[in-house]
Amino acid sequence: MxxxxxxxxxxxxxxxxxxxxxxxxxxxxxxxxxxxxxxxxxxxxxxxxxxxxxxxxxxxxxxxxxxxxxxxxxxxxxxxxxxxxxxxxxxxxxxxxxxxxxxxxxxxxxxxxxxxxxxxxxxxxxxxxxxxxxxxxxxxxxxxxxxxxxxxxxxxxxxxxxxxxxxxxxxxxxxxLGTRIPFEVHWPRRVRMESEQREGPGLEEAKVIVSGGRGLGGPEGFTALGELAAALGGAVGASRAAVDEGWAPATWQIGQTGKTVAPDLYIAVGISGASQHLVGCSRAKTIVAINQDPEAPIFDYARLGIVGDWREVVRAMTETVKEMRGW
Ligand SMILES: Cc1cc2nc3c(=O)[nH]c(=O)nc-3n(C[C@H](O)[C@H](O)[C@H](O)COP(=O)(O)OP(=O)(O)OC[C@H]3O[C@@H](n4cnc5c(N)ncnc54)[C@H](O)[C@@H]3O)c2cc1C
Structure with a gap:
């Protein structure tokens, strides 16, 4: 038994x-x-x-x-x-x-x-x-x-x-199992299945995650993060604030009510570092934070912090990584 x-x-x-x-x-x-x-x-x-x-x-x-x-x-x-x-x-x-x-x-x-x-x-x-x-x-x-x-x-x-x-x-x-499960008419029935379309690794397997928050200011920011993630062979994640804004799908959410991830490198872009977000990424080996506010709590948890506008920092990082890879 x-x-x-x-x-x-x-x-x-x-x-x-x-x-x-x-x-x-x-x-x-x-x-x-x-x-x-x-x-x-x-x-x-x-x-x-x-x-x-x-x-x-x-x-x-x-x-x-x-x-x-x-x-x-x-x-x-x-x-x-x-x-x-x-x-x-x-x-x-x-x-x-x-x-x-x-x-x-x-x-x-x-x-x-x-x-x-x-x-x-x-x-x-x-x-x-x-x-x-x-x-x-x-x-x-x-x-x-x-x-x-x-x-x-x-x-x-x-x-x-x-x-x-x-x-x-x-x-x-x-x-x-050997127990019959008769379908009951009032049960919901699956009408169709849509698999998440994601290029590259899923969040759970990714060694590198580039995650965006409300500081991105709009959905276009996630396109830029996607470019950086692709150059690093990683996946894109999001804070709940970004998901709630409708800038990223709910399946990208990391944190208490989202996914728990454990990549080697977690790059938090425009994310303040609320405890509900951090519980989802604290198993990352290295956290890098990009935030324009030097007092943002995320810097207390990040191994490396970059104070600045994410647009400039992410653009420079993406160009450098592409250059290093000979892209
Ligand atoms: C029960 C409960 C469950 C929750 N679960 C989750 C969860 O699973 N995941 C989650 O993420 N949150 C969760 N939250 C919400 C959480 O408390 C925070 O509200 C949320 O994480 C904030 O998201 P954010 O950091 O993207 O936004 P904000 O806190 O608004 O931070 C935005 C950051 O962007 C910076 N910024 C602004 N402009 C720029 C710029 N141009 N360049 C660089 N930086 C910039 C700002 O300085 C700021 O630090 C939960 C809350 C509750 C109550």
Whole structure:
């Protein structure tokens, strides 16, 4: 009987990097607890995800390819997840803190009567007790929480698990869930799928991120950042203020309510350095800030700071990088 159940949306056998990281973190936890760990792969043709899940430590892989899941992950996926949890009675259900995990986790916790901790930044076992850390007060403090219920549900942000070398390979059975999920007419049905069009690496994988904020003054600024990012082989990110202005898509948002990234180099352009933004980029190895205000808080966190108008600085940087690359 597994102690930890994880679930991923694995349509067509594909699992996101963030979900794989979550499964890996759960596998590490299971090893320190000495308990079992299963991964539930949901979606049409999800069985194909088993090798990838086992490479990051999943023991048993359970898959559900029920026809109801073809209508989209939300309701049918939750029903399948609840059925698996009812069957396996895990002590902990882990989901990635992505849009799907944020949708499923609190509703699953309600259905199971389980404790829920969202946006976990660190999860570990101390003296046999499972402890979850999460940021509170806009990222200014850390709360450490332990569930008082027999089952807990948690969403894990990237980096929540301890890295302890190579992931241990899981080798349990791969089996079908075996619970029928009949489609209910009131459930939403997926009408169409649009994949994000992005040239170059995604934010989660990028080694270099050039991120823009309200200081760009308009959407055109992101074209200039795109040029610099392309020259550096990186991706473009944004602050929430820039996203709220409609200058950048929501999928580019970095921070507390956006993505958590860990590039080697994070260039923050026209971003003030609010704590809610910094929680999303503080795992970057080097932060470079470009801001015209020498008192901007971002300079307290940046390894290198450039005080000036971003237009001049970014233009000069792009030209220099292109020159160095012989473009
Ligand atoms: C619950 C909650 C969740 C949140 N989640 C997020 C989140 O996920 N991500 C996020 O980013 N924010 C988030 N926020 C918002 C956050 O608090 C800040 O409001 C936001 O990060 C500010 O964005 P900004 O730095 O782009 O804009 P501002 O704070 O307005 O900063 C703009 C900066 O640009 C500089 N500037 C202006 N003109 C120029 C120029 N020409 N050249 C160079 N610099 C210039 C200014 O000096 C200033 O420092 C959240 C807030 C709350 C309450």
């Amino acid at each position: 597994p102690g930890i159940l994880t679930a991923v949306w694995a349509e067509g056998g594909a699992v996101s990097a963030q979900e794989l990281e979550m499964v890996r973190a759960a596998a590490g936890l299971a090893a320190s607890l000495g308990c079992g760990m299963a991964a539930l792969a949901l979606g049409p043709v999800s069985r194909g995800a088993a090798p990838a899940l086992q490479r990051v430590g999943a023991g048993e892989v359970i898959y559900s390819e029920e026809a109801a899941l073809a209508a989209g992950p939300s309701e049918a996926g939750l029903a399948a997840l609840a059925a698996a949890a009812a069957d396996l009675q895990p002590a902990l259900v882990c989901l990635a803190a992505d849009s799907l995990g944020r949708d499923w986790a609190p509703r699953l916790a309600y259905r199971l009567g389980a404790g829920f901790v969202g946006e976990v930044t660190d999860i570990r076992v101390e003296a046999g007790v499972l402890l979850c850390e999460r940021l509170v007060f806009g990222g200014k403090a850390i709360a450490t929480m332990a569930a008082r219920t027999e089952t807990a549900v948690a969403t894990l942000r990237p980096g929540a698990g301890r890295e302890d070398g190579e992931p241990r390979r899981g080798s349990g059975p791969v089996r079908a």
